[in-house]
Amino acid sequence: MDGQYSIPNYQREYSWEENEIQDFLNDLEDTCANPSTIHFFGQIVVHNDEDSQTKFIIDGQQRTITSMIFVHSLQLLYENLYFTTQYHPASKKEVLLSNYVGEYSDEEKSLHLILSEADNPYFIQTITARQPSDSKETKKSWERIRKAFKTIYEYLDSHCQDASDTSKKMDCLNRYFEAFFERFKVMYIEATKLEEAFIIFETLNARGKDLETADLLKNFVFSKSKDVDDTQKKWNSIVDNLDKIDTTNYIRHYWNSSHKFIRKNDLYREIVKFIKTPADVSAFLDSLENCSQFYHDIAFPEENVDFTDDKLISCLKNLKILKAKTFYPILLAMKQAKESYSEKDLLTVAETIEVYVFRNFTICGKVANTGERFFSEIALRIYGDLNSVTAICKEIRKSIVPDDEFTAAFNTWSGSNREIIRYILRKINKQLSPTDELNLNNSDVHIEHVMPIENSKWKIPEDTHNEYLWRLGNLTLLSGKLNIQISNEVFPIKVSEYAKSKIDLNKSLCTCSDGTPRTKWIVPDDIDIRQKYFSDYALIIWHIH
Template structure:
C-alpha cells in the first residue's frame, strides 16, 4: 500500500466539532463497539477535568473525507463521536427532568443553567424538526424491529433507551445507562439543587470546552483509507476485524458497495460482534493460509490480500463458511442435526462443544471448502476426537502443539495436498497421535474432578459413556438424565478418590439416596442394580462385597486398556 501526504490536522473542542460539522458513518464502517472498559475510561477522564485535576484532555484522532454532499464521512472516530453524542443526550435529559419536576424548588439562576444545557445540546446534536443531525450512523442493516443502526441511534438520542437486539445497539443502550447512572450519582452528592446544577454544569463545560480532538480530513476516500490504515496498522485500539474490513474496502475500489454487502452478511450472522468476527477470520486464515496470533492477523492478511480480486475471493469464502462457523461455536444439538443432516456428525460437534474444544474448527472449514461429504467428515472428526482425547484429556499436554498441528492439516486439506479421508487421517496419526504406551501409562493414574456443569462435567461424562460401550448418548447428553457420583468415598485412599475408576454415572433420581448411603454397601449395591446402566449392575457386586483401592485400580487398568481401542 502506498503512503500519501497527511493533510494538516485541525484541532477542535468537542463543542465546536459538533457545531461546525455534519458527520456520517458509511455503511461499510464497523459498528459501535465501545463497552464498559472504554466508557469507564471516558467517564474517568471527564471527572478529572470537572474536578480540576487537569486543564484539558486529548480525546484522540478522527479521520474523515468530505463527500460531494459536504458531509464528513467518518473513516476513524465513530466510537468517540457516538459515545460523545450519547453523553450529551444524557446530560440534556437529566437537565430536562430536573427542570421539569423541580424548578419550583430551585433558584432562577439554576433553572437558567439547566435550560442552557438543554439548548446547547440541541444545538450540538441537531436532528430535530427535520434538521440534519450532527452525527448519522450506518444505514441499511435492520434488526427484527425494522430499525437500522442510525434509526436506533436517533431514537436513543432523542427519546431515550429502547429495547436493543444487536450487539452494537446493546452497547449504545449500555453507554446511555452508564452515563445516566454516573452523572446522577455525581450530582446527587450535593444536598441542594444549586449544588447539583453546578455539578452538572461543571461536567458539561469540562466536556464541550476542554475535550479536544484532532481531525484529519483527507481529500479523497482512498486517501482516508490509507491514512486510517497507516495510523492504526498495529491495531492497538481496534479489533483485528475492524482494520481488516478497512483494508478490504480499500482494495475493493469502485466495488465498495458490493464488498460491503458481503461483509455485512458475514457480520450479521455473527451479531455484529467484532470479537466473534475476528475469531472467525483467524480460524478461516488458519485453514486457508497459516495459523497466526490475533495481534498478527491483519499483517498476515494484508501481505496476501493485495488487490480487489483477492479481497473479493476472501469475502466470498467468508460468506460461504460463516453459517458453518456459527454451528461450530456452540449451536444446540437439534440445530446441528438440521444443519448437517447427519446425526453422527452433529453428535461429534456437540460433544466437542460441550468439552469447549475449538482447535478443530480450521479442519472442518477446510473439509467444507473442499467439498467433502458429511460421511467423510464423520470419519475425519472421529480421528480428531481421538487425538484430542489422547493428547489433552488423558495426557494433559498443552494445546499449542495441537492447535498448530490441526492448522497444518487444515492447510493441506484446503490446498488439496490431502485429498482423501485416508490421507487426512494418516497425516493426523503421523503428526499428532500420542503413542499407545504413553497413553496407557497416563491413563493408569488419570483423575478428573467431575462437576455438575461445564466442561469438567462433560469431559468425564463423555469418557464414561464411551468406556461403558452402551447406548447412553441420548440419555447422557440430550436428556442429561445422569449425574456423576463416586463409587466409593471413605473406602478408598484420598489420593485415588477422583480416579476415573472411582466414578460412575447414576440416574438423577437415585443420586440423593446413593450419596446419603456412605458406608452402607448394601443400600448402594441395591441402588446401582436399579440403574438403567448395565455396568452399574456389575459394580453393584463389587460395592456389596466392599469397594477398595485394589478393585478401583483393577477397574482403572481395564479402562486404560480399553481407551486404546476407543481412541
C-alpha cells in the same frame, strides 16, 4: 460538531459495554477534579465527502456516539433542573443543541450526527428525543446504547444530587460540561479522499491494540472495493452466518486452512499482502462468505444449519465438549478442496481428530496450542499430497500418543470437568452395551462419586480422599433421583441402589471380578482396579488404527 457527520453503514454497530462506559466516566471525573489536566480522548478520522457534503467517521465512531450520549444526558439534566425548580439553564441547553447536537422534529432535521442504518432509528427515537426506555432491547447494539445512556445519566444525576441547592446543582453540571468540552481533547484528522482516510486509519491502528483484526481488515477491504454496497452485503452475510462467533477467530482459521500458519498478531499484515485489487477483494469475500456457515456449523453443531449426518453432528459435539478448536482449518480445507468431500468423509476425519485430541490433550495433558500449527500444516497439504481421506487420517495418526503412554496416563487420570467426565463414561458404557438406547445425555443422569464428596461417613484419610475423589474409577453415571438419595451414604446402601440402575456401567460396582456380590469399596485399591478396567476399553474406543 460543525456540519453533519455520519457513521457509514459498513462500520460496526455501537459496541461499548459497561467497562468502557465506566472508563469514560472515570476519566471524566478525574478531569473534573483536576482543572489543570487535559485528557486525550483518542483520534477521529473523517472522510469529508464533498459530493454529498457529508463527513463520514472512518475511525472513532464509538467514542463519538458515547460523547453524543453524554451530551444528551446533560441536556436532559439541564431540562429537568428547569422544570423542577424554574431555575433557567437555557443558555447551556441551547449551546448543546446548536453547537453539538442539532435539532430533530418533523419540521427540523439538522442533527449533527447520523448513526448507521442499524442504530440510527433507535438513537433518534430514544436518545435524541430524550425518552430512554427502561425495558431491555432485543437488538444488542440498541441495548448497549440504552444502558450507556442510563449509566451516564444516573452517574451525573447522582453526583449532582448531593448539591444542597439549585445553584450548586447547576455548578455541578457545569463542571462536567466544561471538563468535557474544554479539556477532553481528540486528534482530529480529515481527508477529502476515501482512500487517504483509510490509509490514515490503517497507519494509526496498524498495531491492533484497540481494534480486532476483523475491524482493521473490514476497513481495508472497503478501501480497496469498487462496489461498497456489494462489499457491505457480503460482509454482513459473513457476520450473520457466524452469529456469536468472533469474526477475527474465523478469519484466522480460514486463512490457516489454505496458507502458511500465521499467528493472530500477524494476521492483518499477512492478509493485506494478498489483496491488491478490487477483484482480489471480491474473491476473498466470496470465499469467506462461502465458508462462514460451514464454520458456524462445525463450531456450534447443536445449532447447525446444513449438516444432515447425525454421526458427524455427534462427533463435532464431542470435539466441542473436549474444548477442541484448533482442528477447524482441516475441515475448512476439506470444504474448499477440489475433491468435493462428503459428510461421511468429514466424519471419518473428525473421528480421527477426536481420538488425537482425547489421547494427546485430554488424557496425556499435551499443550493444546501445539495442535494449532500441526492442524494448519495438514490443512495446507490437503490441497496437495494429502488429497484423500485415507491420507489425511494417516497423517494425523502419526502424531497420536502411543498406546503405552496413553494407558499409563489414563490409569491415573482425574478431572473435575463434568462434561468431559460424562463424555468418557458415556463412551465406555456404549462399549459395554452397544445396543443400549438409554439417553445418557439427559440432564437427569448425574455424575455419582462412589467414595462421596462428603467424607464424614467414610472417614477416608484427607490426602487419599483428595487424590482419588475425581479419579475416573471412583465415578459413574446414575439417575438424578438415585444420586440425590445416596450421594453421601456408605457403600452397602449405595450398592443396593446401583443394582437398580439400568446403566451397564454400574454392574461392575455391584459384582466382584469372581462374580460374587460386592459388599465393600476399598479405597484406593478398588478405584485403581476399576480405572485399569476402564483403560482396556479406552484402547478399543479411542484406538489409533
